[in-house]
Amino acid sequence: MTTLPPSVPSAPAATEVHAKVFGATEHLAPAAAKVDVPVERMKQWLRDMLLIREFEVRCMQAYQEKKIGGFCHVYIGQEAVAVGCTAAVEHRDPIVTAYRDHGHALARGMDPKYCMAEMFGRIGGCAKGKGGSMHMFDRDNNLFGGHGIVGAQTPLGAGLAFACKYMDEVIDGKPSSRVALCFLGDGALNQGAFHEALNLAGLFDLPVIYVVENNGYSMGTAIARGTTMAHSLVTKAAGYGIDGYVIDGMDVVDVYAEMKRIADRCRATSRPAFVDMRTYRYKGHSMSDPRKYRTKEEEEVFEAEDPIGKLQRRLQAAGQLGDDEFKAMQKAVRDQVREGVAWSDASPPPPLEELFTDVYLEPWGPYTGSAQPAMNGGTVNPAGFKTIDTKEELS
Amino acid sequence: MTALREIEFRDALREAMSEEMRRDKRVMLMGEEVAQYNGAYKVSRGMLEEFGPRRIIDTPISESGFAGMAIGAAMMGLKPVVEFMSWSFSLVAADPILNNAPKMLYMSGGQFGCSVVFRGNDGAGGQLGSTHSWCVEGLYSNVPGIKIAIPSNPYDAKGLLKTSIRGSDPVFFLESERMLGNKGHVPEEEYLIPFGQAAVIHEGTDCTLASWGRPVHFCMEAAEELKKQGISCEVIDLRTVRPLDVGTVVRSVRKTSACVVVDQSWSFGSPGSELASQVHRHCFDDLDNYVHRVHSADVPTPYATNLEQEYLPNARKIVEAVRSATYNL
Numbered sequence: 106m107t108t109l110p111p112s113v114p115s116a117p118a119a120t121e122v123h124a125k126v127f128g129a130t131e132h133l134a135p136a137a138a139k140v141d142v143p144v145e146r147m148k149q150w151l152r153d154m155l156l157i158r159e160f161e162v163r164c165m166q167a168y169q170e171k172k173i174g175g176f177c178h179v180y181i182g183q184e185a186v187a188v189g190c191t192a193a194v195e196h197r198d199p200i201v202t203a204y205r206d207h208g209h210a211l212a213r214g215m216d217p218k219y220c221m222a223e224m225f226g227r228i229g230g231c232a233k234g235k236g237g238s239m240h241m242f243d244r245d246n247n248l249f250g251g252h253g254i255v256g257a258q259t260p261l262g263a264g265l266a267f268a269c270k271y272m273d274e275v276i277d278g279k280p281s282s283r284v285a286l287c288f289l290g291d292g293a294l295n296q297g298a299f300h301e302a303l304n305l306a307g308l309f310d311l312p313v314i315y316v317v318e319n320n321g322y323s324m325g326t327a328i329a330r331g332t333t334m335a336h337s338l339v340t341k342a343a344g345y346g347i348d349g350y351v352i353d354g355m356d357v358v359d360v361y362a363e364m365k366r367i368a369d370r371c372r373a374t375s376r377p378a379f380v381d382m383r384t385y386r387y388k389g390h391s392m393s394d395p396r397k398y399r400t401k402e403e404e405e406v407f408e409a410e411d412p413i414g415k416l417q418r419r420l421q422a423a424g425q426l427g428d429d430e431f432k433a434m435q436k437a438v439r440d441q442v443r444e445g446v447a448w449s450d451a452s453p454p455p456p457l458e459e460l461f462t463d464v465y466l467e468p469w470g471p472y473t474g475s476a477q478p479a480m481n482g483g484t485v486n487p488a489g490f491k492t493i494d495t496k497e498e499l500s
Numbered sequence: 501m502t503a504l505r506e507i508e509f510r511d512a513l514r515e516a517m518s519e520e521m522r523r524d525k526r527v528m529l530m531g532e533e534v535a536q537y538n539g540a541y542k543v544s545r546g547m548l549e550e551f552g553p554r555r556i557i558d559t560p561i562s563e564s565g566f567a568g569m570a571i572g573a574a575m576m577g578l579k580p581v582v583e584f585m586s587w588s589f590s591l592v593a594a595d596p597i598l599n600n601a602p603k604m605l606y607m608s609g610g611q612f613g614c615s616v617v618f619r620g621n622d623g624a625g626g627q628l629g630s631t632h633s634w635c636v637e638g639l640y641s642n643v644p645g646i647k648i649a650i651p652s653n654p655y656d657a658k659g660l661l662k663t664s665i666r667g668s669d670p671v672f673f674l675e676s677e678r679m680l681g682n683k684g685h686v687p688e689e690e691y692l693i694p695f696g697q698a699a700v701i702h703e704g705t706d707c708t709l710a711s712w713g714r715p716v717h718f719c720m721e722a723a724e725e726l727k728k729q730g731i732s733c734e735v736i737d738l739r740t741v742r743p744l745d746v747g748t749v750v751r752s753v754r755k756t757s758a759c760v761v762v763d764q765s766w767s768f769g770s771p772g773s774e775l776a777s778q779v780h781r782h783c784f785d786d787l788d789n790y791v792h793r794v795h796s797a798d799v800p801t802p803y804a805t806n807l808e809q810e811y812l813p814n815a816r817k818i819v820e821a822v823r824s825a826t827y828n829l
């Protein structure tokens with residue numbers, strides 16, 4: 106085990122900018138010194154963050170080239186959150202998130218080619234091209250979707266936790282053993298569904314962690330313009346009897362260390378938790394956002410805290426990462442994403458028959474049943490029973 | 501010979517849920533007042549005693565929250581039954597029930613279905629006023645990805661609810677508070693009723709009456725009256741509107757050459773308008789008249805008894821529609 110030197114605390118000027126963006130005056134103390142993480146593990150996180158960054162850069166490019174349609178929200182700047190949180194839970198713990206979901210899919214282990222092909226609207230995509238950028242699902246990696254309606258995933262997260270606990274305790278007669286991770290943006294704090302979900306999670310003792318990826322903005326609305334108590338979001342959780350935590354989401358080691366502690370506790374006590382994860386998106390809300398609502402100076406402060414650069418510098422300062430090794434990492438992710446793009450280009454659009462598949466598991470009328478995407482082996486989903494086919498009968 | 505066993509509609513619903521809960525631990529019931537209070541309409545009476553509070557779950561008044569929670573649980577593999585005290589209250593859960601449940605399988609490319617049943621009271625008739633009298637089938641039948649059952653009697657209610665719970669797709673199950681006390685024959689033996697199979701409940705030769713849910717009874721009343729006037733009606737209970745068994749109606753209309761569709765939702769863009777359109781298409785050369793439709797009046801549901809009765813489909817309106825559709829007889 107190697108203990109890294111702690112992250113360099115931000116300059117006083119940076120603290121001021123943080124205070125302005127999050128409406129908070131306290132400065133988060135670096136938590137990394139508290140944990141020992143094997144260097145290899147930290148290098149894996151560095152690789153994972155580099156992969157997401159590279160993927161998103163290529164995504165923006167592909168969007169300009171019109172290979173990607175619709176809305177597309179990139180995760181650049183927030184990589185430490187998905188990577189650190191995913192590392193802090195077990196693979197069998199379910200995860201659900203909002204529409205800014207490419208990072209979560211990759212952090213969970215989805216091959217970038219399935220993620221990219223989904224955005225290209227190709228049959229090779231994780232949802233056969235029927236979901237798009239906002240709807241990344243991965244059954245085998247326990248990712249229960251990206252969800253496009255702000256806040257919609259918060260009751261779903263409660264339901265995932267409910268099911269985990271019910272399966273363990275009621276069906277198998279064992280102690281509850283899993284926790285659900287539910288990510289949401291700061292904008293989702295203002296949705297009714299979020300408050301109902303928190304009340305239910307608190308009331309029913311559901312092991313779910315609500316991680317607010319607080320990047321200071323919902324589209325062009327600074328958090329304090331849309332959300333009360335922006336400087337102390339944990340008070341919202343307190344109102345539901347749920348423990349709240351504030352974490353520096355720009356430091357993957359901090360994210361991991363704090364989230365591990367919270368997840369262990371949720372698992373052991375089978376209770377919910379709430380996390381105000383302070384982070385920043387470097388790019389616009391979606392592909393068409395000139396970012397008039399914030400200053401260049403503000404962006405620069407957060408760019409100086411880039412989670413990738415931060416971990417890279419710390420590993421290098423500890424003598425654990427050579428320049429060549431880092432360059433090799435960068436090249437590896439570049440190659441991987443480039444191959445993913447080529448694979449997606451080559452994947453055909455979904456055949457038109459796909460229009461009528463996956464509407465119902467049980468075939469009827471024009472609906473022909475359902476099958477897994479190639480990512481999961483393409484097996485046909487079992488249908489319960491057949492009902493009459495009126496169309497056929499009448500022709 | 502022993503008399504046929506007759507039970508109330510609400511008991512048929514409870515038997516369906518209890519039987520399915522006994523055979524599959526993944527099935528559980530949640531909703532407002534379903535456990536300790538025995539259900540606002542006593543449908544779940546006694547279930548808490550049998551299954552305990554882990555499987556019969558009282559929720560707070562958070563339709564959006566618990567509907568979404570049930571869908572999340574269903575994605576994980578549970579089979580929740582969610583009781584809406586009234587389908588009128590499902591409107592505040594529109595996003596989970598219309599945007600999540602029906603679309604999850606599709607937008608995940610076949611990875612996550614959700615086997616969840618939403619059930620509760622639907623429709624006017626109890627002087628509950630405009631906000632509490634929704635016939636949600638008018639809105640919800642528009643949405644692909646869900647199935648909708650609207651039973652008219654205890655036998656169908658039990659068989660269809662068991663099928664709903666056992667199936668793999670999301671189901672909206674629409675009951676009527678007006679009918680929960682209705683008694684009907686329900687055998688002791690287990691049975692299931694498949695979706696998409698209409699029942700011809702009264703045979704006739706002059707006009708086809710097609711309906712579902714509570715107005716089926718108004719159709720039967722009208723058929724009695726019309727018989728006295730020398731008009732023989734064939735009454736068909738569709739039982740489910742998604743899937744909709746157009747075939748049975750078409751076969752009947754090819755025999756009778758006349759058709760009246762009775763649907764208690766509003767007329768504009770309704771299951772009734774869909775059925776009428778399909779009958780026109782498939783029976784273009786068989787019909788002697790256009791397909792007539794009897795709906796609730798195109799106004800918010802009134803409170804006063806006389807206005808509410810005039811608002812709903814009733815036997816008188818159905819008789820008039822049949823006489824118009826068969827004027828040439």
Ligand SMILES: Cc1ncc(C[n+]2csc(CCOP(=O)(O)OP(=O)(O)O)c2C)c(N)n1
Pocket residue numbers: 205253254255289290291292293294318320322323324390
């Ligand atoms: C119910 C709903 N209203 C509006 C929108 C449009 N919309 C999409 S993203 C967004 C901003 C959400 O911001 P936040 O939750 O902070 O997430 P971030 O984009 O910062 O990741 C809005 C208003 C939506 N998708 N859903």
Ligand SMILES: [Mg+2]
Pocket residue numbers: 290291292318319320321322323324
């Ligand atoms: Mg935000």
